[in-house]
Amino acid sequence: MNTSTTPPVRRNRTMLLAIVGIFLGTLLLAGALRFSGWHPAATQAHGELLQPPGDLRTLTPLQADGRAYHWNPTQRTWRIALAPAADCAEACVKLARQLSTVWQLMGQESDRVQVLWIGQPPAGGAGFGALHVIQPTAALLAGLPRHGPAPGEDPRGVPVFIVDPNGFVILRYAPGSDPVGLRADLAKLLKLM
Secondary structure, three states, rough: OOOOOHHHHHHHHHHHHHHHHHHHHHHHHHHHHHHHOOOOHHHHHOOOEEOOOOOOOOOOOOOOOOOOOOOHHHHOOEEEOOOOOOOOHHHHHHHHHHHHHHHHOOHHHHHHHHEEEOOOOOOOOOOOOEEEEOOOHHHHHHHOHHHHHHHOOOHHHHHEEEOOOOEEEEEEEEEOOHHHHHHHHHHHHHOOO
């Protein structure tokens, strides 16, 4: 055996083992993070991801004027939906103004966002172009998972939902949620589709 080749072979083996160790260590770390439930902040939604999502695809809601509201998935329109109680007063005016601001801040993408107000909107708070007033029905409300405040949430508040272009209710925002989170989630979704 030639002794002049022994050190380079040993060095090459050490380098190979170091590369394999780094590769396997990275895989183990990624697996541990994945199964611990950790996600990067950029991939986390501000709203609650609904599992399973609500399904409104088979429904054809009626607008306040009696015209049918069609989901029309080919237009790639996302919806912000809410179904406030009939006695919702000041909280609904505030929410309507916040949703108007969210819609306006979508900029050039605002034509791909509509707000579905299920029930009667408040006077003085809901007057922007993307607003569609929808007649409440039992089937429509059943398609919005937990459309009323859940235990521990503000009983006077109104949950807000994001509905995808196909009619699936995918995200829920608790009453009083920051509209900045809703806007951020909606902006990400608009980029995806």
